Amino acid sequence: MKKLMLILSTITLIGLSGCGNNGHHTESNHHGMNHEKKEKEKQTKVSFTFNQNPKSGENSELVIKVKDSEGKTIKDFEVEHEKLMHLIVVSNDLSYFDHIHPEYKGDGLFTITPNFPSGGKYTLYADFVPKDSAKTVKTKTIQVLGSERSPVVLKEDQHQTKVVAGKEISFKTDELTTNKDITLSFTIKDEKSKKPIRNLQPYLGAIGHVVAISEDTKNYLHVHPMNEDSTGPEAKFMTSFPKSGMYKIWGQFQQNGQKFTVDFTVKVK
Known part of the structure; x- marks a missing residue:
């Protein structure tokens, strides 16, 4: 059996402007993540930029740029489960979920066109591993234009x-x-x-x-x-x-x- 791979990320949300925040990550697979790698992870900065204001039913390209604490581009990333980056997209009532994979264009630049089924707030989680650094998750909350659906109240499932x-x-x-x-x-x-x-x-x-x-x-x-x-x-x-x-x-x-x-x-x- 391969070693368990567990990534736990506790995240504080940010506003609509600026870069993705730093997350706290706990690794249970004991890959020997040292202090230097942890510090690199904390200092990694990510910007999320759309080529136009995202709107439901329309294609708006998202550009994700990864830099270090000094603003220098991070160019090399580890492949984790066949991809360089996993992007999780959820509506803020958690009724919508998507797990997609931005394309790496080189020079720390990833692009993708997410689907937003309706207007409202969404949260993006960019999940990746810079070379010689730790597992990193950066997040951003965005406002999507368009008709909004009534929020779905989250209820515990009674049937499993x-x-x-x-x-x-x-x-x-x-x-x-x-x-x-x-x-x-x-x-x-x-x-x-x-x-x-x-x-x-x-x-x-x-x-x-x-x-x-x-x-x-x-x-x-x-x-x-x-x-x-x-x-x-x-x-x-x-x-x-x-x-x-x-x-x-x-x-x-x-x-x-x-x-x-x-x-x-x-x-x-």
């Missing part, structure tokens, strides 16, 4: 089984308390036959990926599986929640070349 893309997915956790290692388990069956699915394909180099975000969007967790080489039906993840409250958890998996995403909302005591 959902049907998505012809799969029946059951979700189970340890007791949800703060600052404790918690196992998150997804069990995936065929919706019609109820037979366990054993032919899941790697998604970004692993059986699956999990992202969890707190109701106020200030706490972000990107968790990699404990059993990376598994093909199902069970996928296990381990994480630790920094604060109590409501969290929405998204699990992403792949079968027969088709990615599917399932979400569960939990309450951490």
